[in-house]
Amino acid sequence: MTSVRQEKAKFRTGARLHRARYRRILRFAAWHLVVTWWFELFLPRIWLGKIAERNRAQRMRRFARRFHNLAVDLGGLMIKVGQFMSSRLDVLPPEITAELEGLQDEVPPVPFAAIRALAETELGAPLETLFASVDPTPIAAASLGQAHRAQLRPDDADDTGLDAVVLKVQRPGIDEIVAIDLAALRKVGRWLSHVRLVSDRANAPALVEEFATTSRQEIDYLNEAANLERFAEDFATDPRVRTPQVVWERTTRQVLTLEDVTAIKITDSQRLLAAGIDPAKVAPVFAEIMFEQLFTNGFFHADPHPGNIFVTPNPEPSTEHPWTVTFIDFGMMGEVSAQTRSGLRKLLIAAAGRDGKGLVSAISDVGVLVPSADSAALERAMTELFARFGGMGFAELKEVDPHEFSDFAAEFGDVVRSLPFQLPENFLLIIRAMSLTSGVCSSLDPRFNLWDSVEPFAAQLLHDERGNLVRDVAKEAFDVASLTLRLPKRVDALLSQLEEGSQTVANPRLERHLVRLIRITQGGVAAVVFAALLISGAVIRAEDLVLGNVLMMVSAVPLLHSLWSARSLR
Structure with a gap:
């Protein structure tokens, strides 16, 4: 009887602890969502954005420190969430990523x-x-x-x-x-x-x-x-x-x-050097192995942080392969579909060739950009990005004048933010794998330039794609030749039907389609005028409040016309 009571008490204690854990996570998330809404969304709407900007860095550090403490205290998946955040150097500020880096190893x-x-x-x-x-x-x-x-x-x-x-x-x-x-x-x-x-x-x-x-x-x-x-x-x-x-x-x-x-932890440069291994030579090999997983095999290690990768000196070193890259911990793996892999290959080739238009096309193929998006402005932004910063490594980017980054962000930031991006299935793991790969390589060699590894790999992919293109062109040529051989007989039959009067050409809905086309064109023009007036008003408003407000109010006229045109098409 005592044992049964102890089991029941233990169960009640466990249930109570689980409820407390659940509520603690939700309280933390709710509070910081409210804080973020207040500073990042509400204050800018009432023209107090400068207040939010002044203490943003301090606020980010405070959030990261609190989450770090929460994750270490709770363990479980909170550690995994923190590890993912620490790897998102591309979208999260350094105040957050630097604070959460310790979660890679700091688990009691x-x-x-x-x-x-x-x-x-x-x-x-x-x-x-x-x-x-x-x-x-x-x-x-x-x-x-x-x-x-x-x-x-x-x-x-x-x-x-x-x-x-x-x-x-x-x-x-x-x-x-x-x-x-x-x-x-x-x-x-x-x-x-x-x-x-x-x-x-x-x-x-x-x-x-x-x-x-x-x-x-x-x-x-x-x-x-x-x-x-x-x-x-x-x-x-x-x-x-x-x-x-x-x-x-x-x-x-x-x-x-x-x-x-x-063996030797991949980022332990001192031990690598002591073993006669140049860390700067490890970086491009590791990057190429990760590229092969993502762009060729379609099955990749999604958690390549330094604790999961070793460099192993070969017992019988050869000039060509004196060491190997050893992977462990295969619990978090990603799989890339053939369609997504094809888009990623195109993306890599476009990035290596500094092709802004090709890059946007590849982003659409991968599924990151919604198909209905107007990508012309993004193409211009990507072309300009390559022209200014293309081919630079992280060390070189750090030497660029911060004002140049600010100018670029001011010129194209709104364009990128306005486009309907999305994260397709499994893309979270791809981003994580590439973020960690980039971080490891930069740790091995501060002057590491990812482009130096991308370009030869992309060149091989381009060679393979050309081989596929030759096969596709040959198949297309065969289809065209086959159609050409059948064409005289089909044309002769059509002419016979026309002479006998048995072939008619009619489209009673043609006129309605023309009217619909005219209305679509009118609606499109009205939408463009609306956008031009609204954006102009928003820009001018900072310098001339009255004129800015007038332009923004006048923009309602073409907007109403555009909505009326769309309604009349139903």
């Missing part, structure tokens, strides 16, 4: 007694009977699990050809924690779907569901082992890449046993 370990209990339950036997030894001190503690070094028993070592292994065990109770965190994130996603500034750019609930799918896959170690073997097969003939071997006899959904491939 679980006591070994709890790890032992879970592993023995999963494997069905005491660890002493399964392994020759297990080190109770973890070599890595992550948000969802932690890893310990171990030695296989002699008979298992003979069967597998391995001796030293890594025993990776999930954190006890992580299933329940992930469920609570996902419930809170789904709630936040629904809140964001009602914020037009966010909903116009991304489907927040869909992004949360994508994150949920990835997270559930990460806590299934059988799935991770299968990912590892698929990745290893993709690079089976590539001497630059190494992966650990899976010990399937000691692997379950919550326990994963792998070959110990621990």
Whole structure:
């Protein structure tokens, strides 16, 4: 009876803690959403935007510091959210990314007694009977699990050809924690779907569901082992890449046993130099391997942060391959569809060729730009971007006069923000992988220029695309030739029908289509005039309040005409 009461009390305590965790996440999100709305949306609308600008950096740092503390305290998926934010150097200010960088490694370990209990339950036997030894001190503690070094028993070592292994065990109770965190994130996603500034750019609930799918896959170690073997097969003939071997006899959904491939952490420049490895030579090789995953294989490591990538000196170094890039942790993997991969290849080729129009076309193909968007202005912006900053590395960009960036942002910022962008499925992982790749390469070599790695890879892709183009042109030529051979007979039949009067040409709706076309044209012209007056008024308003307000009010006339034209087409 006492045992039953203890179990019930334990259950009630767990439920209470889960509710508290859920409410704490929502309170944090709600407060900072309100703060962001106030400073970034409301104050600028009442012409007090300068107040928001004055303390924006301090506000961002305060938010990041509070989220950092929340993530470390709660663990679970909050760590993963923070890690993702720390990698978004492209869209988040440095005040946030710098503060959250520590979340890559800063996770308190679980006591070994709890790890032992879970592993023995999963494997069905005491660890002493399964392994020759297990080190109770973890070599890595992550948000969802932690890893310990171990030695296989002699008979298992003979069967597998391995001796030293890594025993990776999930954190006890992580299933329940992930469920609570996902419930809170789904709630936040629904809140964001009602914020037009966010909903116009991304489907927040869909992004949360994508994150949920990835997270559930990460806590299934059988799935991770299968990912590892698929990745290893993709690079089976590539001497630059190494992966650990899976010990399937000691692997379950919550326990994963792998070959110990621990080597030099990829960003540890001092150890690389001590081993005779030039970090500046590692960067382009790592970048090319990641490009191959994304643009060729379509199956990629979506979490290539420094803790998951090693550089392993070869025991018998050769001039060509004295070291390998070793990947671990295959829980977060991404898959790119053939259509998206084709768009990404086009995007890479256009970027390497500084082709603004081609880049916008590729962005549309990938699905980031809604098909109905008017891309002409974006093409001009991209062309100008390449003309000013194309080909520069991060170190060179840091030397550019900040006023030049400000001028570019002032000239084209509104254009980019006004276009209907969206994040297609699985694109979140692509962005994460590329952001982390860029960060690792820059850490290896501050002068690293991504373009130097992009251009030779893009040249090979372009060569492959030309081969496909030749085949397509040959097929098209065959179809045209076939049609040409049939054409005289079809023309002769048509002429015979016309002579006999059996062929008629009629289109009773032609006149209605012409009227409709005229109205569409009128509506389009009215919409352009409306936009011109409205934008002119908004710009002039800063200098001349009266004239600006007059132009903005007058813009209502062509707007009404445009709406009337659209209504009359129904």
